[in-house]
Amino acid sequence: MNDAFQGQLAEFAQLLDTPRQQGTALGNWRWTVRQRLSALRDSLAREAQHGSDGWLAARNSTLLRQRNELMHRMAALAPAVLESPDVEKVRLEMRRLLADVHHHRQRVSDLAYDEVALELGGSE
DSSP states (O other): OOHHHHHHHHHHHHHHTGGGSTTOOHHHHHHHHHHHHHHHHHHHHTOOOOOOSHHHHHHHHHHHHHHHHHHHHHHHHHHHHHHOSOHHHHHHHHHHHHHHHHHHHHHHHHHHHHHHHHHHTTTO
């Protein structure tokens, strides 16, 4: 998985725990989370396409569909981050989203690995 993207996910996860700490300005936290969510969505939108041949094409289509679903979830959560009175509910939903993004990125990495293995002949 891309180290920069992995770092972005780790920083975002740490940020999501911030409102639980005392002395954190909630308005600032909301705005920062919203900006990070937008950056994360942009990173997903720039995701490279893989697996255009044979059996990898089906996996690629599945990953694209999953990516689009994640991006729709992000778009739906964006207003809630700024407006929802239940910050804890938003925070938990964002943590679920980050876990799903992490799993998605792992599947993208697995597909890229399989694509290289296929081109090189793999171990089979």
